[in-house]
Amino acid sequence: MKGVLLVNLGSPDSTDPKDVKRYLGEFLMDERVIDVPYWFRSFLVKGIVLNTRPKKSAAAYQKIWWKEGSPLIVLSERLQDKVQAKTELPVALAMRYGNPSIKSGLQELHDKGVTEVLLIPLYPQFAMATTETILVLAEELRKEFFPNMKITDVPAFYNKPEYISALSNSIKDYLSDKEYDHILFSYHGVPERHIRKSDITKSHCKIDGSCCNTPSPAHEFCYRHQCLQTTKNVIEALDLNEENVSTSFQSRLGVDPWLQPYTDRTIVKKAEKDGIKKLAIVTPAFVSDCLETLEEIAMEGKEEFLEAGGEEFHTVPCINDNDEWVAVLSKWIKEFSDS
Template identity: 85%
Template sequence: MKGVLLVNLGSPNSTDPKDVKKYLDEFLMDQRVIDVPFWLRSFIVRGIILNTRPKKSAAAYKKIWWDEGSPLIVLSERLQAKVQDKTDIPVGLAMRYGNPSIKSGLQELYDKGVRDLLLVPLYPQFAMATTETIVVLAEELRNEFFSDMKITDVPAFYNKPEYIKALSNSIKDYLSDKEYDHIMFSYHGVPERHIRKSDVTKSHCKIDGSCCNTPSKAHEFCYRHQCFQTTKNVMNELGLEEDKVTTTFQSRLGVDPWLQPYTDRTLVNKAEKDGVKKLAIVTPAFVSDCLETLEEIAMEGKEEFLEAGGEEFHTVPCINDNDEWVAVLAKWINEFKES
């Protein structure tokens, strides 16, 4: 029997600092998120970060928490329900960190008789800390607990025309009655070393401004290339002018170099130096709105832009449970069902 498991990032169970601390521990102790030796990762996370960050993060979560719970979880559940309505094979939902876990998601489907699974990491672009960690954990769990289950994973879909069309239409619909003179595409940041580690050629990725535009096998697993390509794809679909669009990266951590340009600094520069007054911002690294989009961008980013002299700031929602996106997912699932 065939089935599907949608997997998103995850969220704390509540805004209580204890729950946030537990979530951050699982998240930041992932060797594909902070990719240093265990002893050093443990020192950084458990010796430093978890002694200070949970209270601050809990306060941030409180700003965006819904009555129904975590926005990311609620939106993921809505997506799951809509997709399930469009297919007759079981569609499960799991989170890489927190609950419901990938193990529980696999178990629920296994108990229903699923032995041929389509794993759908809900990330348009490939990255060590997103798609790869989901696929690797699912395979480890399969080997240990579900050895007779076959798992097929959906690769990065940043370049699939049907996804780009759904994303572009959601942006166009949201901005149809709003004025803006510049549009920013802000992607979740990762350390530059992650890009080099994911380079299957071991030589292509230089992060020098040209490698992402030079055809290479490395692009299949290059987060940086896939982010810039996502922006280009949407620009082409919507007919956006190149000088009216900027691609940036947010949410850096630590002192190592991360992908640039940085979103927060660019927001200020756009207002102060470039004279941008009305800005729209899109976050295409995320399928579902979450802390990074609802608090870091829609609240902190807006404040930074307005304080720097901007006048209007429009945060375009993620595609969430958008009907066209639901139809795209259902199409991929039903193709898998018929294969």
């Protein structure tokens, strides 16, 4: 019997600093998120970050928390329900960090008699700290607890026409009655070393402005290339003027170099130096709206833009449980079901 497991990032169970601390501890202790030796990661996370950041993060979560709970969890559950209504295969939901766990998702499917799982990481672009850590953990859990289960995963779908269509149409629909001078595509940032570590050629990725535009097998796992290509795909799909579109990266952590340009600085620059008065921001690294889109962009980003002289700031919602996106996932599941 076949089944489906949708996997998103995750969220604290509540806005209580204790729950936020527990969530951050699981997230930041992942060796694919902070990829330094364990002793240093433990010192950094347990000795410093978890003693300083939980209260601040809890306050940020409180700003965006819904009555039903975490926006990311609620939106993921809505997506799961809509997808389940489109297929006869059982569809479970899991989070890489927090609840429901990947183990519980696999257990739910196992209890229903599922022996073949289509694992769908809800990330359009591949990255060590997102797709890879999900696949690695799922395989570890399979070997330990579900040895007779077979797992097939959906690879990065940033360049699949049906995904680009769903993303582009959602952007078009939202901005149809809005006025804007520029569209900024903001992707979650990663350390530059992650790009080099993911380079299967061990030589192509130089992050020099040209490597992402030069064909290479490395692009299969290059987050930077896939982000830039997502932007290009949407520009083409919506016939946008390239001069009115740019790409940036948000949510950096620590002092090591991360992918640039940085979103917060770009937002200010667009208003102060480029004279942009009406800015629209799209966040295509996220399938579901979450802290990074609802607070970091829609609240902090808007404040920064207006303070720098901007006048109108539009945050385009993620595709969430958009019907066209549901249809795309249902199509992939049908292909798996028929295989």
